[in-house]
Amino acid sequence: MGTRLKDKVAAITGAGRGIGRAEALALAAEGAKVVVNNRTSAKGGTPSDVPAADEVVEEIKKAGGIAVPNYDDVSDPDGAKNIIQTAVDNFGRLDILVNNAGILMDAQVYKMTDEQWEKIIKVDLYGVFYTCRAAAAIMREQRWGRIINTSSQAGAWGRFGQGNYAAAKEGIVGLTRVMARELGPRGITCNVIRPRAGTRVSLSPETQAAWEREGRFDYIAQSKMLKSEDVAQFIAYLCTEETANINGYTFVVGTDGIGLYREPEPPFKMIYSSQGWTLDLLLEVMPTTLADGLVNPAPPKTT
Amino acid sequence: MWTIKDKVAIVGMGCCKFGENWDKGADDMIIDATYEAYEDAGMERKDIQAAWVGTTVSGAGGITIAAPLKLDRIPITHVQNFCATGMETIRSASFAIACGAYDIVLCVGYEKLKDSGLAGLPAGYIHPVLGVNVTAPGRWAMGAVRYFQAYGLSPKEGKETLAKISVKSHYNGARHPKAHLRREVTLEQVLNAPIIAWPLGLFDCCGNTDGAAAAILTRADMAKSFRDDPVLIKGMGLAIGPSLGKEDGAYDYIHLPETEVAAQQAYEQAGIKNPRKELDILELHDCFSISELMTLEAIGICPKGKAKEDIDAGTFTLKGELPVNADGGLKSFGHPIGASGVRECYEVYKQIQGKAELPERQLKKEVRLGLSHNQGGHPGSLLPIVTILGRKD
Numbered sequence: 001m002g003t004r005l006k007d008k009v010a011a012i013t014g015a016g017r018g019i020g021r022a023e024a025l026a027l028a029a030e031g032a033k034v035v036v037n038n039r040t041s042a043k044g045g046t047p048s049d050v051p052a053a054d055e056v057v058e059e060i061k062k063a064g065g066i067a068v069p070n071y072d073d074v075s076d077p078d079g080a081k082n083i084i085q086t087a088v089d090n091f092g093r094l095d096i097l098v099n100n101a102g103i104l105m106d107a108q109v110y111k112m113t114d115e116q117w118e119k120i121i122k123v124d125l126y127g128v129f130y131t132c133r134a135a136a137a138i139m140r141e142q143r144w145g146r147i148i149n150t151s152s153q154a155g156a157w158g159r160f161g162q163g164n165y166a167a168a169k170e171g172i173v174g175l176t177r178v179m180a181r182e183l184g185p186r187g188i189t190c191n192v193i194r195p196r197a198g199t200r201v202s203l204s205p206e207t208q209a210a211w212e213r214e215g216r217f218d219y220i221a222q223s224k225m226l227k228s229e230d231v232a233q234f235i236a237y238l239c240t241e242e243t244a245n246i247n248g249y250t251f252v253v254g255t256d257g258i259g260l261y262r263e264p265e266p267p268f269k270m271i272y273s274s275q276g277w278t279l280d281l282l283l284e285v286m287p288t289t290l291a292d293g294l295v296n297p298a299p300p301k302t303t
Numbered sequence: 304m305w306t307i308k309d310k311v312a313i314v315g316m317g318c319c320k321f322g323e324n325w326d327k328g329a330d331d332m333i334i335d336a337t338y339e340a341y342e343d344a345g346m347e348r349k350d351i352q353a354a355w356v357g358t359t360v361s362g363a364g365g366i367t368i369a370a371p372l373k374l375d376r377i378p379i380t381h382v383q384n385f386c387a388t389g390m391e392t393i394r395s396a397s398f399a400i401a402c403g404a405y406d407i408v409l410c411v412g413y414e415k416l417k418d419s420g421l422a423g424l425p426a427g428y429i430h431p432v433l434g435v436n437v438t439a440p441g442r443w444a445m446g447a448v449r450y451f452q453a454y455g456l457s458p459k460e461g462k463e464t465l466a467k468i469s470v471k472s473h474y475n476g477a478r479h480p481k482a483h484l485r486r487e488v489t490l491e492q493v494l495n496a497p498i499i500a501w502p503l504g505l506f507d508c509c510g511n512t513d514g515a516a517a518a519i520l521t522r523a524d525m526a527k528s529f530r531d532d533p534v535l536i537k538g539m540g541l542a543i544g545p546s547l548g549k550e551d552g553a554y555d556y557i558h559l560p561e562t563e564v565a566a567q568q569a570y571e572q573a574g575i576k577n578p579r580k581e582l583d584i585l586e587l588h589d590c591f592s593i594s595e596l597m598t599l600e601a602i603g604i605c606p607k608g609k610a611k612e613d614i615d616a617g618t619f620t621l622k623g624e625l626p627v628n629a630d631g632g633l634k635s636f637g638h639p640i641g642a643s644g645v646r647e648c649y650e651v652y653k654q655i656q657g658k659a660e661l662p663e664r665q666l667k668k669e670v671r672l673g674l675s676h677n678q679g680g681h682p683g684s685l686l687p688i689v690t691i692l693g694r695k696d
Contacts, residue, residue: 215458215502221495 476631548683
């Protein structure tokens, strides 16, 4: 057992399996008292007799750590509030919030249903807002906190069929960037990770079957090589006292490498006009200026 | 028709240990290979009347071998024909013997890629427009993708077919003490390997290797005075196209027309009517797994689009009907650019004599006639040499 997070209290959403579970174990292993939030059973899907959160709590206790389970739904404002309240009720405070809960419902935009859109935005984006709102109120009073929100590479890459998921996950990046400015003066840091790990979400049976069909065995092998435990170690690092200067940043985190994303910058190329723009003018100047060298990432198919 | 058949004999060959030879310079490897060839032929330095040397990036000029071998005031020619440089030394030297200019000549191919600042194929002159963003694996990958599509192979099937070629090559190379990459790989390892240019992964690409190989050629009619089992050159073909593949809308990227012609030239000279039946062993230039597959079809071993059937059936394994790259090929034996063409003859030469490196590597069947294929370039811009080697009838 390490002591680097001794006496800190952490809440982790979606901590029943995959990356969230690894994060809960990693923080507990450094001495943090952990609220393990997970809505569903160990088998996934609907709740059943053995909630996944209980299994993780059991595992933490066996290793000599301190943890309590919570079964609330992050997409419900009261549920999210209750996750934070569980920390306060059991351990008297909250120092760390790791938002990891998330789900997928893939569909191309033109045939995406209202339900597919709303459900994902509700869980993946609203859920993060609800927990952050509740946690920030407490952390502000304590004048210390660590909030880590989980985005994805889906939006950064424009991953096919994941418009809803990408919108939510990029929303998290914007939300966190603002929170960093709002909460920084109170000693709270807010950062985003885009994890790379082979989990139930990223390497679903459907994904694996599709990659096999496409002959991308390398993707499968790489995905399996990417371990949730390695992502969790980086989360533990962000929770230490040593990371006070890391606030509002986005990292890509995988077993084989960790990267810092560039923050949005002013446009790197601009054209100027003293009399506004006309269509004729744009058609004339754009091809040799801003549009010069641009490549369509998905050009029209001829076959 | 004039033919080179039975005019030139190989009476000695040598090949150094291929690999990442950090402890050896080009000179050391040239000496290792050449002195093995001297010993094999029962000759010494003073017997050599002329020499050819092939290297693409590790030196220029005849002095590259004259200095380490102490060749003293004889004609030496440096040839360069891309990745077909090695076999070009044997081709050029063969014509010099056939025309009567010399009786005994030495051919040396070598390359020193490690410790030379190279990380992959040397670029050389690249056209500022047509050559931009082009790599060797990229071009062959384009051929592979087109091949899959043209012959109805799903990406999964195509990838698995190529993987079987690499598994076979590593199996063979693991058994040759002079090979570079001497470890067997599984189908799963090949499939899961990082992609270089899809569908070509790490194990679809040949090694980046140091090495040297040498051959001593004589007039066929005097070969018997050096050894009982000389190997004769039965045919040679070289067909370089105008490199118009990428501009020619009719070119399909799935066939290798230059190789088809080079093989035809060699077959005609050798009098081969049915290569699949008459040839006993093939050494093909498998710079990439797809190259071996497409070459099998280009040289008439498999009907077009049908190589997969034979690969699946194990036709080209060591115990199969027609072993291909019994020494591991470029994939496993390695690819020191200038040496490869000579090494491709080395294995066929040894197998024909029944003297394969390690007795257990000798093919169980009788080996009378073999084909060695060496090539530079890529689909659409190819430089293939085909040499038929055989016993003295």
